[in-house]
Amino acid sequence: MKRSHLLLLVVLIALPWFSGEYYVNLASQILIAAIFAASLNLLVGYAGLTSLGHASYLGLSAYISAWLSLRMGLGHALTAPAALLATTLTGCAFGWIALRASGLGFLMLTLALSQIVWGLGYRWVGVTNGDNGLSGLTRPAPFGIDLANSAAYYWFVLIITTLVLLVIARFVNSPFGATLRGTRDQPRRMSSLGYDVWGIRWVTFVFASFLGAVAGLLYVYFNKYIHPSVMSVTVSAEALLAVIAGGSGTLAGPVVGAALVMLLKNYASAYVERWNMLMGFVFVFIVIVMPAGIVPGTQALLRRLGGGRK
Numbered sequence: 334m335k336r337s338h339l340l341l342l343v344v345l346i347a348l349p350w351f352s353g354e355y356y357v358n359l360a361s362q363i364l365i366a367a368i369f370a371a372s373l374n375l376l377v378g379y380a381g382l383t384s385l386g387h388a389s390y391l392g393l394s395a396y397i398s399a400w401l402s403l404r405m406g407l408g409h410a411l412t413a414p415a416a417l418l419a420t421t422l423t424g425c426a427f428g429w430i431a432l433r434a435s436g437l438g439f440l441m442l443t444l445a446l447s448q449i450v451w452g453l454g455y456r457w458v459g460v461t462n463g464d465n466g467l468s469g470l471t472r473p474a475p476f477g478i479d480l481a482n483s484a485a486y487y488w489f490v491l492i493i494t495t496l497v498l499l500v501i502a503r504f505v506n507s508p509f510g511a512t513l514r515g516t517r518d519q520p521r522r523m524s525s526l527g528y529d530v531w532g533i534r535w536v537t538f539v540f541a542s543f544l545g546a547v548a549g550l551l552y553v554y555f556n557k558y559i560h561p562s563v564m565s566v567t568v569s570a571e572a573l574l575a576v577i578a579g580g581s582g583t584l585a586g587p588v589v590g591a592a593l594v595m596l597l598k599n600y601a602s603a604y605v606e607r608w609n610m611l612m613g614f615v616f617v618f619i620v621i622v623m624p625a626g627i628v629p630g631t632q633a634l635l636r637r638l639g640g641g642r643k
Contacts, residue, residue: 349484370575370587372544378582381517386447392564394549409473424542454561466560580626
């Protein structure tokens with residue numbers, strides 16, 4: 334790990350000691366959004382598959398965990414693995430369907446599948462409680478640590494986020510990750526070389542849905558409430574914007590993009606009624622000035638400045 338990464342990690346660990354509860358909660362939301370955007374980046378940046386249905390896995394994981402807890406009376410030690418397993422199996426099925434197409438067809442299939450899940454969230458009142466959502470949820474207490482405290486929950490989310498990013502880094506830098514990028518850039522050539530392009534993409538799709546489910550658990554633990562709107566196309570679009578703005582196909586890009594989206598949502602909405610319009614202007618500006626995203630654009634700028642000094 335680079336020295337700059339270690340310094341950033343130390344700052345993040347110490348955050349609750351020099352900031353208020355509001356900023357600690359905001360940091361927790363940013364970290365959860367970073368996991369969600371990083372999981373989508375596996376499809377968008379490394380597989381070349383643009384999805385508009387990734388919010389389904391966030392919502393499904395949250396709803397399954399909430400329903401098992403409230404209706405069945407199960408503890409978090411059982412609800413969390415069950416939610417992850419059920420959501421990942423759903424990702425297996427959705428990937429099998431969506432990967433029958435590519436490009437625009439893939440995008441439309443993921444959108445259609447997510448709309449089905451979103452519709453069930455609103456209409457299956459006996460399970461989801463419809464538009465009222467599910468409330469009265471609690472946070473887990475791993476190893477007896479009470480996560481009801483904002484700082485404790487922030488550190489818990491920080492640990493999970495760090496592990497997820499390390500796993501993603503290992504995944505994309507592995508030989509499998511190299512073949513995945515090959516299917517993105519030259520799918521026909523990879524197929525002619527004997528690689529199962531569909532299978533490689535399907536495994537990545539399932540892995541991305543699993544990580545989306547992890548973000549869903551952290552989301553429902555943070556809010557202690559879940560509403561069908563979390564599975565809407567708007568949530569998927571925000572994650573996609575975060576990936577594109579930060580820099581798709583990079584490890585840091587989705588994290589930076591997720592932080593930008595969450596800061597705009599929390600700060601711009603407090604001062605600007607049409608904050609969505611402001612977000613649109615910001616992203617248009619980013620695309621014009623840094624077409625590859627904030628992280629690749631900043632790296633290129635620093636290289637040019639360094640070359641000029643030399």
